Amino acid sequence: MEEEHYFSKKPLSKEIIKKINVNIKNTDFEFYTASGVFSAEKIDTGTRILIENVIVREKDSVLDFGCGIGVVGIAIKKILPQTKVYLTDINERAVRIARKNAELNNMNITAFQGNLYESIPTELKFDTIISNLPQHAGRKTCFTIIEQSKNYLKHGGTLQVVARHQKGGKETEKKMLEVFGNAATLAKESGYKVYLSKNNN
Numbered sequence: 245m246e247e248e249h250y251f252s253k254k255p256l257s258k259e260i261i262k263k264i265n266v267n268i269k270n271t272d273f274e275f276y277t278a279s280g281v282f283s284a285e286k287i288d289t290g291t292r293i294l295i296e297n298v299i300v301r302e303k304d305s306v307l308d309f310g311c312g313i314g315v316v317g318i319a320i321k322k323i324l325p326q327t328k329v330y331l332t333d334i335n336e337r338a339v340r341i342a343r344k345n346a347e348l349n350n351m352n353i354t355a356f357q358g359n360l361y362e363s364i365p366t367e368l369k370f371d372t373i374i375s376n377l378p379q380h381a382g383r384k385t386c387f388t389i390i391e392q393s394k395n396y397l398k399h400g401g402t403l404q405v406v407a408r409h410q411k412g413g414k415e416t417e418k419k420m421l422e423v424f425g426n427a428a429t430l431a432k433e434s435g436y437k438v439y440l441s442k443n444n445n
Contacts, residue, residue, distance in 0.1 A: 261276055261278045261341070262277055262278070263277075264277055264287075268287070268295050268296070268319050269295065269296055269319070269323060271322060271323060273319065273349065275287075275345050275348070276313065276341050276345055278337060278338075287315055289436060290376045290406045290407070291312075291315055291316060293406055293434070293436050294316060294376055294405075294438055295315070295320070297430045297431035298320070298404050298430070299430065299440065300320055300324060300371075300372055300374075301371070302324050303327065303328075304324075304327050304328070304370075304371035305327070305370045305398075306320055306328065306330065306370060306373075306374060307332065307372070307396065308331045308332070308375075309332055309373055309374065309375040309389060310332070310334075310376065310377070311331035311355070312333060312335070312376075313341045314343075314345045315345075316374055316376065317329045317330070317342075317353060318351055318353065322351065329351070329354075330356065330368070330370070331346075331354070332356040332358065332361075332363060333357065334359045339356070339357040342355050361393075368396065369396060370397055370398065370401055371397075371398055371400075371401050371402070372401060372402050372403075372404060373393045373397060373403050373404070374405070375389060375403075377389065377406070377416060379408065383415060390403065390405075390416070390423055391423055393423075394424070397443040399444070400442065401442070402440050402443070403440070403443070404430065404438065404439070404440045405438070405439055406439075408435050408436055409436065416439060417437070421441070424441035424442060424443060424444070426442055427439055427441050428441075
């Protein structure tokens, strides 16, 4: 049988839901998590570093791409309540849990389920697309996320991603530079880097 991954559309593992408590940017959060989703036992390091260093303005429209259980988008919405936050993920179980987490944290958030950008309405354009890139899904998938993000960003909008610099991050940075003509490092911690590219088109 094919090995199951968190980027599977329909996880086959038995669904075991638990609740975890975390503190991010001096803010307490409670999340449901489940087997068969990314980082099911805790908030992973890359996600924490991304949330702590992402550049988002109040009232921005934000897409949390590859949202998993919704941690990044929900954290941004709680810290900046006037942002308009959207979530998307291929994993049906993760999206369902993300919606439960939005309710749990009293957040008005829209969550889409689908592969890559297929479920995002074409008329939606974002100030910021944020992603803890699914590096285990392969370089091709990560590069496609970067390439297609340009179609969903407003002029002046940014793509902000986190990756392990020595495990795909260098290639990620080069790809962002190729696609956008610019790439900056926002943070460097524990082997991870947060990269930002601005859409100048």
